[in-house]
Amino acid sequence: MPLTLIILALFALAFLMFNIVLCVRVWLLTELPLWRRILPTLLLCAALAASIGRAWGITAVAETVAFPLNAATAMLGMYEMHQLRVRRAAAGGRPEASS
Numbered sequence: 001m002p003l004t005l006i007i008l009a010l011f012a013l014a015f016l017m018f019n020i021v022l023c024v025r026v027w028l029l030t031e032l033p034l035w036r037r038i039l040p041t042l043l044l045c046a047a048l049a050a051s052i053g054r055a056w057g058i059t060a061v062a063e064t065v066a067f068p069l070n071a072a073t074a075m076l077g078m079y080e081m082h083q084l085r086v087r088r089a090a091a092g093g094r095p096e097a098s099s
Contacts, residue, residue: 015070016070018074019040019044019070019073019074019077020044022040022077022078023040023044023073023077025077026040026041026077026080027040029080031084032080036080039076040073040076040077040080043069043072044073046065047069047073050066050069051066
């Protein structure tokens, strides 16, 4: 197996782990409405389902949908985490640090 394929596979695995960690962190934000907490996870599940479609020979869906859904998951999760930091900074710091 060529080295470039190994590097690409490692990058894909790291990106998947980043998305999973981000989805879990957003899921645990209790101040968000439920639909905003589960949206990144639903996008990631749809991307994984599209990627698994390659195993059954449905490559057109995976090539068209999987990467944009993975990118949307990462961007939405980073947006929610950024908004959390902005809300906490506007409130005068971390609420749990003051107790």
